[in-house]
Amino acid sequence: MVFCLLNSVNYAKNHYIWQLKLITIMDNTKIRVRFAPSPTGALHIGGVRTALYNYLFAKKHAGSMILRIEDTDSQRFVPGAEKYIIEALTWLGIKFDEGIKNGEATCRQSERKEIYRKYVDQLLDAGKAYIGFDTPSELDAKRQEIPNFQYDAHTRGLMKNSLTLSPEETKAKIDAGEAYVVRIMIEPNQNITIHDLIRGDVTINSSILDDKVLYKSADNLPTYHLANIVDDHLMEISHVIRGEEWLPSAPLHVLLYRYFGWEDTMPQFAHLPLLLKPDGNGKLSKRDGDRLGFPVFPLDWIDPKTGEKSSGYREAGYFPEAVVNFLALLGWHAEGDEEFFTMDQLIEQFSLKRVSKSGAKFDYEKGKWFNHQYLMAKDDAELAIALLPLLQKDHNINPNIDMLKSVVGLTKSRCNFISDFWEQIHFFFEAPTSYDEKTLQKRWKEDSPREMQELYKVLEQIDDFSIENSEKTVMDWINANSYHTGNIMNAFRLCIVGEGKGPHMFDITTLIGKEETLRRLNRAIKALS
RNA sequence: GGCCCAUUCGUCUAUCGGUUAGGACGCAAGAUUUUCAUUCUUGAAAGAGCAGUUCGAUUCUGCUAUGGGCUACCA
Numbered sequence: 001m002v003f004c005l006l007n008s009v010n011y012a013k014n015h016y017i018w019q020l021k022l023i024t025i026m027d028n029t030k031i032r033v034r035f036a037p038s039p040t041g042a043l044h045i046g047g048v049r050t051a052l053y054n055y056l057f058a059k060k061h062a063g064s065m066i067l068r069i070e071d072t073d074s075q076r077f078v079p080g081a082e083k084y085i086i087e088a089l090t091w092l093g094i095k096f097d098e099g100i101k102n103g104e105a106t107c108r109q110s111e112r113k114e115i116y117r118k119y120v121d122q123l124l125d126a127g128k129a130y131i132g133f134d135t136p137s138e139l140d141a142k143r144q145e146i147p148n149f150q151y152d153a154h155t156r157g158l159m160k161n162s163l164t165l166s167p168e169e170t171k172a173k174i175d176a177g178e179a180y181v182v183r184i185m186i187e188p189n190q191n192i193t194i195h196d197l198i199r200g201d202v203t204i205n206s207s208i209l210d211d212k213v214l215y216k217s218a219d220n221l222p223t224y225h226l227a228n229i230v231d232d233h234l235m236e237i238s239h240v241i242r243g244e245e246w247l248p249s250a251p252l253h254v255l256l257y258r259y260f261g262w263e264d265t266m267p268q269f270a271h272l273p274l275l276l277k278p279d280g281n282g283k284l285s286k287r288d289g290d291r292l293g294f295p296v297f298p299l300d301w302i303d304p305k306t307g308e309k310s311s312g313y314r315e316a317g318y319f320p321e322a323v324v325n326f327l328a329l330l331g332w333h334a335e336g337d338e339e340f341f342t343m344d345q346l347i348e349q350f351s352l353k354r355v356s357k358s359g360a361k362f363d364y365e366k367g368k369w370f371n372h373q374y375l376m377a378k379d380d381a382e383l384a385i386a387l388l389p390l391l392q393k394d395h396n397i398n399p400n401i402d403m404l405k406s407v408v409g410l411t412k413s414r415c416n417f418i419s420d421f422w423e424q425i426h427f428f429f430e431a432p433t434s435y436d437e438k439t440l441q442k443r444w445k446e447d448s449p450r451e452m453q454e455l456y457k458v459l460e461q462i463d464d465f466s467i468e469n470s471e472k473t474v475m476d477w478i479n480a481n482s483y484h485t486g487n488i489m490n491a492f493r494l495c496i497v498g499e500g501k502g503p504h505m506f507d508i509t510t511l512i513g514k515e516e517t518l519r520r521l522n523r524a525i526k527a528l529s
Numbered sequence: 530g531g532c533c534c535a536u537u538c539g540u541c542u543a544u545c546g547g548u549u550a551g552g553a554c555g556c557a558a559g560a561u562u563u564u565c566a567u568u569c570u571u572g573a574a575a576g577a578g579c580a581g582u583u584c585g586a587u588u589c590u591g592c593u594a595u596g597g598g599c600u601a602c603c604a
Contacts, residue, residue: 036604038603038604040603040604070604072603072604073602073603073604075602075603076603076604132602134602135602136601136602139601148531148600150531150600180602181602183602196534199535202533203533204532204533208532208533208600209532210600210601212601213601215602216602217602218602219602223602223603223604224603224604225604228604243598244533244534244535244597244598244599245598245604246598246599246604247533247534247599248532248534248598248600249599249600250533251533271534273535274597274598276597278540281596281597282596282597283598329542329553330541331541331542333542333543335543336543337551337553338552339553339554356535356541356542357535357536358534358536358596358597359534359535359596359597359598360540360541360542361540362540363540363554363555365540365554365555366540366541366553366554366555367554369553369554369555370554376567411566412566412567413566413567413568414565414567415566424565424566439564443564484563485563486563486564487563488563489563489564490563490564492563493563493564494564497564499564499565500564500565501564501565501566502564502565503564503565503566504562504563504564505563505564
């Protein structure tokens with residue numbers, strides 16, 4: 001800056017630009033973001049997306065991703081929630097550089113009480129905050145009494161606090177152990193502008209802000225607003241990327257940075273659009289998942305207090321890569337038309353500039369489609385290995401893994417999830433016990449019993465039961481007798497599968513073998529004649 | 530009620546004032562498949578409304594409408 005003063009305007013200008021570039025480069029070298037969940041239950045899918053965007057942004061700029069547990073509400077703390085959050089993000093491949101050790105969170109606000117107390121006192125000493133003694137019921141009464149009551153410059157003189165009480169009275173109350181809170185003192189009628197990386201400048205007038213509670217003596221804990229600012233500052237967070245629900249309180253946060261004198265190192269803000277209900281209005285909630293039949297949480301969760309169960313994407317059979325890909329696209333779009341991205345590709349391409357401003361309705365159907373695509377892209381061996389335990393456990397069958405690989409390869413295009421396989425492959429392992437009525441009506445003709453009997457004899461003669469040979473032999477027989485291929489094959493399928501679905505017929509018969517094929521054919525002829 | 534944010538096919542979105550408004554999911558039709566699925570082709574489907582700026586607005590501005598968020602000793 002000295003340089004600027006000593007030189008001509010042009011020089012100064014150039015230098016300024018140069019400095020700006022330097023600052024940008026410097027900032028880039030120390031990008032630090034945090035994901036700061038509150039352990040009040042299962043991590044909502046919207047929170048997962050926030051974590052994902054933070055992670056992508058951090059990694060894109062070679063920065064750090066930090067986990068901070070915001071457990072400043074002792075009332076709402078839920079045991080197990082913290083573990084759940086870590087497990088969920090680990091499953092999805094969202095990794096933390098700080099705030100986690102051996103799978104445990106290392107930064108909890110509840111363990112930093114003394115730190116916040118110090119900063120609260122600083123604000124108190126500077127006259128930028130004051131002590132309030134109003135009880136919840138007194139506040140309620142005021143709200144009843146005055147429409148649209150707000151605890152602010154106009155009303156704080158009416159309340160029971162250190163501004164209306166004498167210093168002696170205040171001290172006496174505190175010494176007597178009376179519960180109190182510390183409130184920020186908002187100066188009215190000031191325009192506060194925050195620059196949001198996604199929305200641009202947002203200005204609000206401080207008069208609409210109330211004197212928010214920053215600290216409560218009841219549990220010696222700060223509230224979100226105070227803890228958040230103190231920690232972000234102390235942890236040198238460069239970018240705060242969070243949900244849009246925080247936008248209205250962002251000016252309060254800016255004010256807090258000012259009060260502490262930290263405005264020049266204040267992080268940049270980016271407020272993400274919300275995830276909305278697929279139908280109707282409002283933001284996505286747990287209820288919507290129950291109602292519409294899809295998970296809104298990454299993992300299964302049982303609330304320890306109510307015993308209420310919520311289903312998760314992992315247990316519903318989703319692949320983490322598919323969930324990440326799907327979620328990334330709900331509110332963000334790459335430069336081209338490509339829609340498939342690995343985590344590394346997302347990191348490479350992510351930019352806050354390409355995050356949309358408006359809320360995104362949760363498109364569950366597309367989520368399923370993504371999983372389907374990922375499933376089809378997986379190799380047969382991997383799918384077979386994933387499927388095997390399910391077959392052993394739920395269906396008590398223990399197929400040869402090579403055979404299972406073939407079966408999976410033939411049917412994976414029909415499945416969205418691993419759990420869909422059984423429906424598509426059961427006939428490889430068990431003979432039909434009934435025959436689908438609709439298929440029967442459509443495919444079982446008058447001549448079918450006789451034709452199937454002939455087919456039985458044809459198949460019986462085949463020694464080499466390979467796909468090619470059995471198919472050729474059967475087709476030769478069909479052609480020699482001028483039968484209608486469709487009639488024969490569909491009736492054949494009904495006999496072997498029991499329905500009108502499945503892979504190529506001879507892929508099936510070769511896999512189940514000649515003996516089983518003949519047995520099923522024979523049984524069907526008897527049952528359907 | 531007050532404040533803030535947003536508004537392109539049913540849904541997710543592209544478009545950095547000039548396009549037959551593009552892609553994807555879903556839907557429909559056709560082709561392929563002896564069946565189902567896959568795959569391929571095709572189709573229907575959008576700039577909330579009204580002003581203004583401009584030679585020209587989906588794009589910029591304002592108003593209205595609509596949607597969303599916030600308005601706690603919750604985050």
